[in-house]
Amino acid sequence: MAAAQIAVGRTGKDSSVSGIEVEPGGDAHSMPQSGRAADAVIAKLEEQIVTGALENNSPLPAERQLMEQFSASRTVIREAIATLSSRGLIESRPRFRPVVRKPDYETALTAVGGIVRHLLTERGGVKNLYDSRVFLERALVRQAAIAAQKDDIVQLREALAANKRAIDNSDAFYLTDVAFHGVLYTIPKNPIFPAIHEGYTSWLAPHWEKMLRSPERNLVNFRSHEAIFSAIVERDPDAAEEALANHLKAAWEYVRVTFDLDQL
Amino acid sequence: MAAAQIAVGRTGKDSSVSGIEVEPGGDAHSMPQSGRAADAVIAKLEEQIVTGALENNSPLPAERQLMEQFSASRTVIREAIATLSSRGLIESRPRFRPVVRKPDYETALTAVGGIVRHLLTERGGVKNLYDSRVFLERALVRQAAIAAQKDDIVQLREALAANKRAIDNSDAFYLTDVAFHGVLYTIPKNPIFPAIHEGYTSWLAPHWEKMLRSPERNLVNFRSHEAIFSAIVERDPDAAEEALANHLKAAWEYVRVTFDLDQL
DNA sequence: CATAAAGTTTGGTCATACCAAACAGGGAGG
DNA sequence: CCTCCCTGTTTGGTATGACCAAACTTTATG
Known part of the structure; x- marks a missing residue:
């Protein structure tokens, strides 16, 4: 059946939990949005940025690469990037590679x-x-x-x-x-x-x-x-x-x- | 053919421009991320929030509804929501309907x-x-x-x-x-x-x-x-x-x- | 060696599918 | 008649897979 084939599609959603904690009870600090899996990615990238693992002013790895690195779907990666961007930790121009921006007061x-x-x-x-x-x-x-x-x-x-x-x-x-x-x-x-x-x-x-x-x-x-x-x-x-x-x-x-x- | 059906899938990507301008030259103000189609949605929602069209403290329409209203894919809608969220215009808890938050100094x-x-x-x-x-x-x-x-x-x-x-x-x-x-x-x-x-x-x-x-x-x-x-x-x-x-x-x-x- | 053409990433979107938690209704029990 | 629990539906969160167009690279060409 064709429908069957199509239905298969998504294979391992639950298994995706591999390594990514969704912080059930967490501190739930002031920041509004939290709880999605993207947050895990956000947190890790954030850390990599502040610790300098991702050098300042250097481009972020490609999305498809990041999704491998975090074993997450592109959806999540993109969401993480979007959030980090509006937080000012990375600067993403329309069609270019996002650039790491270590935060300063400005x-x-x-x-x-x-x-x-x-x-x-x-x-x-x-x-x-x-x-x-x-x-x-x-x-x-x-x-x-x-x-x-x-x-x-x-x-x-x-x-x-x-x-x-x-x-x-x-x-x-x-x-x-x-x-x-x-x-x-x-x-x-x-x-x-x-x-x-x-x-x-x-x-x-x-x-x-x-x-x-x-x-x-x-x-x-x-x-x-x-x-x-x-x-x-x-x-x-x-x-x-x-x-x-x-x-x-x-x-x-x-x-x-x-x-x-x-x-x- | 099943394959055919699947292949069809995406029907009108280009046609999706129906109504959503991507502001080619625009003012391109300070905000880093801009240029994506989500920005159009963001702008509209932003306006609806500040003008009160979307009442304060009331839940945002469902994503699937918004994608119809803006004739955009859920991807875009979600991205818009994420951005507005981190801008503080809406407050989105993990699995709940995002809530409109008219901005204040806090x-x-x-x-x-x-x-x-x-x-x-x-x-x-x-x-x-x-x-x-x-x-x-x-x-x-x-x-x-x-x-x-x-x-x-x-x-x-x-x-x-x-x-x-x-x-x-x-x-x-x-x-x-x-x-x-x-x-x-x-x-x-x-x-x-x-x-x-x-x-x-x-x-x-x-x-x-x-x-x-x-x-x-x-x-x-x-x-x-x-x-x-x-x-x-x-x-x-x-x-x-x-x-x-x-x-x-x-x-x-x-x-x-x-x-x-x-x-x- | 500079430059233009061809090929390859890579970001932006769309469409679809599924899960799990939230929500809305309705029936059982007090 | 009101409360509480059970169940079907809605809806947010994610995963896939495709495709386009712009950016980037490589290669051929003058």
């Missing part, structure tokens, strides 16, 4: 990117994010005023100079503006902060870029940067914090009025 | 959870995260001292009282301890901060829980909380910041010595 930020983007579309989303940035930067300039090292000051001075030179070029000004603020995030010498800065700029940028810019406006912002810098150099945390607060508050007012996102 | 944090956990295993990872927490909380208590409202004070007072009552019960103490700090994150009235607190506690908890606790230790911590509270009530930002800094510094020293993770 990777972590891009992982939230998708959700954050959604949150920003909700009422008050942009405001909340911006406010958190103001809050953080206030603390950063304060910290800078208190503990900035010589080379931090140098960096700030250079960023400020570049900022000044770009006053007549709004595009360049924007970049140097971001860079100046970026220096503030490097002062605590904690890789988490630059990553956060990265996040802020990439998430808030869309709203900034649409905004009209002008040399006059740039000059105002430059003066603010100058004031912040001075306060830091003079080791005056309160003045630095206030200068920055005013700067960012003014900037917000500007966008708030430009669009008419009063309740954004 | 969801965003859990999305990074996986990566953060890895980062913590690296040299300096825990230290960096902890330092960032100290940095943030210093700013928070300062803010609290400056702008705490009446009800914020009430909340702090209550949290402090609960903390005191739990001194003899280390487990309870831990919880009230976390709760006390948690109140600080609510004072700026920005939903981002409580989410961050959530993150800190869940990520750093594993390291804390292993630590020995004792009533003596609890008392010391309680006194610290008391000092912080007092400074806030007295509207003294500098004192509050210092009290908190000392508190967290001491706590760190304690764990640092307990384990012998000098360069953790």
Whole structure:
């Protein structure tokens, strides 16, 4: 019977358990999806990546090879790859071999990117994010005023100079503006902060870029940067914090009025 | 012929393009994985979720139903579901119907959870995260001292009282301890901060829980909380910041010595 | 030796089949 | 009439096997 032949097809499904535990009771930590067999593969690959068994920036083995290595079906392998990809541990472009990406703080930020983007579309989303940035930067300039090292000051001075030179070029000004603020995030010498800065700029940028810019406006912002810098150099945390607060508050007012996102 | 029948199998692969665009040039934003057909499904589902077409907390349609709705194979549907799941837009337990989860700031944090956990295993990872927490909380208590409202004070007072009552019960103490700090994150009235607190506690908890606790230790911590509270009530930002800094510094020293993770 | 053509992977999808756990109904027992 | 258990159906998890098109390799060619 033809039907019979077709029916045969799948031979050993249960036997596939060979080696792959499905963690029955496990810790069931926060991560939502778990329990499928793919998780075993995910876990192993994850380990191989973090331990360096799979070298960073090198391509992942072919799927058909992995399915042999884990004695799992391609279905499972693919699912594992998909998950790892959206977790940022591997980067998979459309039709190319996935590339191993050892996680760093920046990777972590891009992982939230998708959700954050959604949150920003909700009422008050942009405001909340911006406010958190103001809050953080206030603390950063304060910290800078208190503990900035010589080379931090140098960096700030250079960023400020570049900022000044770009006053007549709004595009360049924007970049140097971001860079100046970026220096503030490097002062605590904690890789988490630059990553956060990265996040802020990439998430808030869309709203900034649409905004009209002008040399006059740039000059105002430059003066603010100058004031912040001075306060830091003079080791005056309160003045630095206030200068920055005013700067960012003014900037917000500007966008708030430009669009008419009063309740954004 | 049986063989013929089998061979036929896949009828319209190319025709499957019916309605699903593969965004050839698209914006190709930051997200790594893109280009597969699943992305179309992902996008549509994503939209249906955020627009509320798919009600929050309600189960997703069955896979076999979705594949009809999107005229795509189950493979694609599953991949979409997997991705959305790891993005936090839907929550899928092992063998249950996936549940729609409208994103919030907390969801965003859990999305990074996986990566953060890895980062913590690296040299300096825990230290960096902890330092960032100290940095943030210093700013928070300062803010609290400056702008705490009446009800914020009430909340702090209550949290402090609960903390005191739990001194003899280390487990309870831990919880009230976390709760006390948690109140600080609510004072700026920005939903981002409580989410961050959530993150800190869940990520750093594993390291804390292993630590020995004792009533003596609890008392010391309680006194610290008391000092912080007092400074806030007295509207003294500098004192509050210092009290908190000392508190967290001491706590760190304690764990640092307990384990012998000098360069953790 | 550079380059174009031919051949071989390999990722992306589709279709089908089966299992086991979840779910929905219905009948037995209180 | 309500509760509980048993049973048939739905549905998620996996396995196979095929096929296409793009990427990668090898080989022939000018």
